[in-house]
Amino acid sequence: MxxxxxxxxxxxxxxxxxxxxxxxxxxxxxxxxxxxxxxxxxxxxxxxxxxxxxxxxxxxxGLVNIHSHPSSEPMNKGFTDEVGTPGLYNSSLYEYLPIFRPDPDAVHSCVRVALSELLLSGVTTVADLSVAHPGWLDLLAESGMRVCIAPMFRSARWFTKNGHVVEYEWDPSAGEKAMEEAFGLVERAEQHESGRLFGMAVPSQIDTCTPELLKDSRDEARRRGISWQIHAAQSVSEFHEITRRHGFTPIGWLYEQGLLDDRAIIGHGIFLDDHPSTPWHTRRDLDILAETGTTVAHCPTVFARRGITLKHLGRYKRTGVNMGIGTDTYPHNMLDEMRLAAYLARTQATDPRSITTTELFEAATVGGARALGRPDIGRLAxxxxxxxxxxxxxxxxxxxxxxxxxxxxxxxxxxxxxxxxxxxxxxxxxxxxLTIDYRAAAEHLHESQKRVAEQVPQHDWAHRTAEKIAPPSFLWK
CATH class of the missing domain: 2.30.40.10 (Urease, subunit C, domain 1)
Structure with a gap:
């Protein structure tokens, strides 16, 4: 060659x-x-x-992004910039996430827009946490990126009927079936002719998965030698739900189940037992993350929109937690995410020395590579x-x-x-x-969002319009 x-x-x-x-x-x-x-x-x-x-x-x-949702998040621009449910501690997960969703015709445009933004901000490897969709692998390969496919599966869906109580509709057998299909997709990715696709196991959220699904997926991920990621400690409501069910914090319960190690990734990991919003009788969560080698995927933008943040990146690093960076939401701009991560860490610590640029860049390169089990990326050697x-x-x-x-x-x-x-x-x-028509995908997404907006009242518990939920910044005349 x-x-x-x-x-x-x-x-x-x-x-x-x-x-x-x-x-x-x-x-x-x-x-x-x-x-x-x-x-x-x-x-x-x-x-x-x-x-x-x-x-x-x-x-x-090239930067390594360990947590992203390309198949859905670009659709939310203009919808979820300023929404958060007051009765659910300002999280947008339970009331708004289920109603602003791209239809099948829009998914590929979502992916192309997100991957274009990632490439333009220097990302060469991304973990794509998505629900499996037709043509997914070929679409990722078309981008020219290195992609860790992370098909999500779960035992239950969450919803709210009133804006202050989260409920769960359980179907454990469907979760097991979806897990089997996810591992099949991982196998196909690893065999893809591009040679740039690999996989990860992702039970979607700690509160939507049965203990059996978590254990089975962790065991299989270990058998295959792949990473395992879960959304956990991402909302106050979830923290209270897990302590109610199990008597442990989300991190504490994962630890008790033997699910944490150096190939486990916690998506977000904000609400620990010493967070001001979730005081608990223990003070072990941060040490547990460090001692087990577990990685936290830090995605500050999506939470900062709701007035929520990690307490704080520098503290996690000083304790010895491996940190990675992700773009959980639009814009999929890794450099913007890194800048915000630094500023929030320093304001939360009231200390400009709380996180260094050296540590920040390491999180976006070798920290992410370590979490994915890829010592061959994130460094020039x-x-x-x-x-x-x-x-x-x-x-x-x-x-x-x-x-x-x-x-x-x-x-x-x-x-x-x-x-x-x-x-x-x-x-x-x-x-x-060079690999994606970014402008065409963005234009198609613009038109697709109009269809999604029309469907919002059908999915919202209060049958509100998109304009009612997310009023425009200024009146249209």
Whole structure:
């Protein structure tokens, strides 16, 4: 296979194996072949078939997003920006999540919009937590991304009839059947001709799954050597439901069942036993997460909209919890998510030193890779996959570029991204996604949302219109 060389990049954000850290390497070379990195260093002297100038560029590892819902969330733009149920502690899960859902015709556009936004913000690997839908695997492969498919399954659906009580409709046999189908999809993904798909087991939520479904899915995930993720400690209502059922906090109960280890991921993990909104008689949850090696997928934007946040990212890191970053909602912009994660951590701690950019970037790269069991992504080192991003450090919003990663996260954002490569194949060039017609998908989604809005009264417990639930910012004249 031909060797491609990025010659004399102004900066390479390389992986230092001795210190287990990313390091700035000025005037570096990066060579890759057949989707793998061959050389990361200076003065490459091997054979080269194609050379890319690194002048004015920073080469950094592609970002790893461990929690996202591409098949549904893009549809919610304009619907759920400002909604939260007061009687359910401002969560939007139980009253609004079930009613703003894309119809089958809109799902593919949702996915294409989300994956385009992810690519444009430097994500090369994403965990897609979705309900299985027709053509899913081929659609993901078409994007050129590296995707961990995570088909969700559960034993019950949640709903509310009044806006202050959550109820559950149980069908355990349907949950078991959906789990079997999910593992079948994982097998198909691992065999996909693209070579970029792999899988994860995801029982949807701690409160919608029977103990048997959780145990069976965890056992099977361990047997297959794949990661296991669950939404847990994501709302005050859920916290109270689990303590009522089991006498343990959500994290405590997962621990008691033997479900937590270094391949387990907690989606959100906000409401621990020492959170101000859920005080409990123990103070063990954070230590449990650290001691078991469990990862928390931190997705600040979706909760910040409701006035909710983790308490706080720096505290979790200092305790030794492995952290990853996700984009649970629109926009699917990983750099924006990272910036908000840093600011919320510092405001919650009332301390600008509570989380460093080093720790934040590690969560978005090697922390996520660790959670997925993929030491070959999230870092630039020989033998790793050739998943990387070219950042224009001459962009005006990157200047001054004294510390280019800080300039990228806190100032320039995705505007400074010049190119994205996955397995050595270019998927973004000059701000345009090469594998997806982003504009066409966004336009189709715009039209599809009108149909969804018309159906809202049929799904809402109070039969309200979309305009009643989410009034426009200004009156239409």
């Amino acid at each position: 031909p060797v491609t060389l990025i010659r004399n990049a102004d900066i390479v954000l390389a992986w230092d194996e001795a210190t287990k850290q990313h390091v700035y390497m000025p005037n570096g070379d990066v060579a890759y072949e057949d989707g793998k990195l061959l050389f990361v260093g200076r003065d490459y002297a091997g054979p080269v078939q194609e050379t890319i100038s690194g002048s004015g560029m920073m080469v950094m590892p 020989p033998g790793c996959r050739a998943d990387f991003v070219l950042v224009d450090i001459t962009h005006p919003q990157m200047r001054p570029a004294r510390d280019p990663v800080r300039s990228l996260i806190y100032a320039a954002g995705d505007r400074a991204l010049r190119a994205v490569y996955v397995d050595g194949q270019q998927v973004v060039k000059d701000g345009e996604v």
